[in-house]
Amino acid sequence: MKRITKWYSNRVKGTIPKGCQYCSLGSKLVLFITGECDSNCFYCPLTKERRNDVIFANERQIHSFSEAYDEAVMISALGVGITGGDPSSHLSRTLDYLSKFKDKFGREFHCHLYTSYSLSYDDLKALHYTGLDEIRFHPPYLLLTEEIKRSVLDAKSFSWNVGFEIPVIPDKQEEIQGIIEFAEIVNLDFVNLNELEITEENLLKLNKLGYHTKTNLSAAVKGSEEIALRILRNNRRKRVTLHYCSSSYKDNIQLRNRLRRRAKRYALSFDEITDDGLIVRAQIIVKEAKFLLNIKDALINDFEIPEKLVNIDEKNKMILTNWMLAKKYSSDLVKRFHHEISAIHIIHQYPHENGIITYLDPIFEEENN
Numbered sequence: 001m002k003r004i005t006k007w008y009s010n011r012v013k014g015t016i017p018k019g020c021q022y023c024s025l026g027s028k029l030v031l032f033i034t035g036e037c038d039s040n041c042f043y044c045p046l047t048k049e050r051r052n053d054v055i056f057a058n059e060r061q062i063h064s065f066s067e068a069y070d071e072a073v074m075i076s077a078l079g080v081g082i083t084g085g086d087p088s089s090h091l092s093r094t095l096d097y098l099s100k101f102k103d104k105f106g107r108e109f110h111c112h113l114y115t116s117y118s119l120s121y122d123d124l125k126a127l128h129y130t131g132l133d134e135i136r137f138h139p140p141y142l143l144l145t146e147e148i149k150r151s152v153l154d155a156k157s158f159s160w161n162v163g164f165e166i167p168v169i170p171d172k173q174e175e176i177q178g179i180i181e182f183a184e185i186v187n188l189d190f191v192n193l194n195e196l197e198i199t200e201e202n203l204l205k206l207n208k209l210g211y212h213t214k215t216n217l218s219a220a221v222k223g224s225e226e227i228a229l230r231i232l233r234n235n236r237r238k239r240v241t242l243h244y245c246s247s248s249y250k251d252n253i254q255l256r257n258r259l260r261r262r263a264k265r266y267a268l269s270f271d272e273i274t275d276d277g278l279i280v281r282a283q284i285i286v287k288e289a290k291f292l293l294n295i296k297d298a299l300i301n302d303f304e305i306p307e308k309l310v311n312i313d314e315k316n317k318m319i320l321t322n323w324m325l326a327k328k329y330s331s332d333l334v335k336r337f338h339h340e341i342s343a344i345h346i347i348h349q350y351p352h353e354n355g356i357i358t359y360l361d362p363i364f365e366e367e368n369n
Contacts, residue, residue: 014241019112026257027078032056037086039140079110102131118147136165142175163190170223190241196221220247266351270322282326291340
């Protein structure tokens with residue numbers, strides 16, 4: 001009988017799938033290869049904007065492989081997780097990106113893919129030949145059809161890791177158990193059990209079916225975790241790895257570590273990086289771009305701030321600098337440049353160009369601004 005062990009806020013019986021190990025480090029690029037999918041799962045979390053043929057590399061919308069490559073470099077990626085929508089709905093694009101990642105980073109660059117489709121033997125062969133290391137099947141509505149079974153068995157004929165990844169829907173215990181039994185019989189590598197989440201997009205559908213969040217501060221569905229842990233306990237004697245992945249883990253571990261990796265490359269010399277991977281900096285916002293050089297010169301020559309700690313952002317009409325220096329000299333700056341400066345802010349921001357600002361401290365704002 002295998003022990004159930006704690007892994008961050010998750011629980012696992014067996015060996016953590018390799019793709020999950022890389023994700024925990026924040027070292028997997030999340031490649032959203034398309035939003036298109038015809039499975040129509042009622043619990044799908046995708047927003048309307050993403051339910052189109054769009055591509056994202058992590059949080060950034062892209063239009064070419066070169067942009068995906070740049071994002072992988074920004075987070076010092078050790079692999080890629082290809083998701084959607086369903087990547088198989090645009091298989092030629094998926095194969096193209098997969099091939100290019102392997103060419104750029106080498107065969108050790110770990111690539112896993114999610115699909116809800118019953119892929120043909122030829123499609124699976126193409127994915128394997130191109131270098132896919134791990135494939136994760138998601139039977140829509142948790143219905144293990146003969147077509148899905150056939151596709152899984154075909155996948156088993158290749159030398160890669162094969163498993164299921166499914167949401168733990170509270171009243172679908174019988175279906176989940178059936179998937180685990182099949183995984184055990186055909187000797188799959190893992191079954192990932194994800195805590196079901198409510199999003200803005202699936203809120204009404206899930207509420208109508210009686211699913212609600214477990215707290216006001218959580219997106220996780222009440223009862224999903226308890227059932228997942230019960231399933232793990234009831235299947236401790238099985239060989240197949242069972243991995244319960246909590247909702248909080250995705251934000252507190254995966255996303256945080258990925259942002260930390262990106263922040264190290266994105267940060268300017270004067271930025272601070274928080275434990276959550278956010279950038280802390282100051283913005284000195286001016287009324288017109290023509291004022292930027294004079295204020296920069298004053299910061300360097302009169303306030304004796306090293307030039308490397310002063311950066312002009314002409315597009316957004318602001319000077320970026322260290323937050324402590326801006327706070328120290330804010331009063332003097334406003335007195336001297338009261339006709340030029342409209343605001344001085346200290347911000348916490350996602351490490352992206354025009355990244356989301358999660359905290360703003362307005363240490364100065366013009367009254368009529």
